[in-house]
Amino acid sequence: MNDKLLKYFARILPISDMEVQAIAETMSVKMFKKGSILLAEGQISTEAYFVLEGCVRQYFLVDGEEKTTNFFTDEQWVVSVNSFGLIPSTCFIDCCTDSLLVVGNRNKEEDLYRRFPNLESISRKVMENVFAGQQELMASYATDTPEQRYMKLLESRPDLFRRIPQYQIASYIGVKPESLSRIRKRISQKLK
């Protein structure tokens, strides 16, 4: 099992050797090629992913056009739960770059929590964290202009700009690629 995930968990709550062993038996580390689709529209999500290296993207297909809503990079969780029921996904999740991911399976996890309540505490806190991230994103959608969204992304996640194509950045901030060029020009003039 990869050290990064165990260290991430241990920052939330201390974990025992037995728990480490159980995590290693439940989750697996896999390399995915750029372009791999982890979840397609209409599929039922049964897995969660923890990004060790690379970049994972969430997007929707609207009238044949991709609308990118999120990027997940180092130490971020890619979770797609649809209420308590098993409702087909409305989004796609794919790898923007070659990505090394920890893969967790929903059913195996439930068994893990029954055996180790401490790991359920960690899972609850992870869910709270993932939810907080989603709330922040939602707030940004509701209140920021595309230019503000661009600036926030540039400040908080400059690494993204090296890794992913411009049209995906444009889609994420909610504009056409042509408008992104104008926004970039305006910002670079301001920064001079």
Place this chain on the structure above:
Amino acid sequence: MNDKLLKYFARILPISDMEVQAIAETMSVKMFKKGSILLAEGQISTEAYFVLEGCVRQYFLVDGEEKTTNFFTDEQWVVSVNSFGLIPSTCFIDCCTDSLLVVGNRNKEEDLYRRFPNLESISRKVMENVFAGQQELMASYATDTPEQRYMKLLESRPDLFRRIPQYQIASYIGVKPESLSRIRKRISQKLK
């Protein structure tokens, strides 16, 4: 303790009499007047709410203008977590109508989970459900037109239209009140 909350929990996992007792000691039921502010921008959220009756709203103040992002009604949770740290809220949460709410306190809850791991399982599942709702809302923001958002709200939550003023509906679907009138006119013509 109100029956509605206990029944809600019991639908997720069976709960014992001791657990019911512990929940009753940890959470309280309170009546809030219309207009009560549960959380203001800049405050640190320490409470979660479960709506028994009424309607709670989340909004942001952008250049002096309210941007409504969510309404919470019967059996919905109002949760505002900001990552693991204690980060001041960027949104407001208020009561659109007189509202009867179960109030949970974050610190007391942590103690409850230590004593009753079963309640932590319920809490994790509640968080997953709340997160799923947020994901759905996010998807709608990213992919729907204001008219589509209006139709979805009308179909899924017709009760809201009796309870809250038009300008809040307009803000929620992302248009000015004047545009909402036009959207309503278009839709009523289509439905004829």
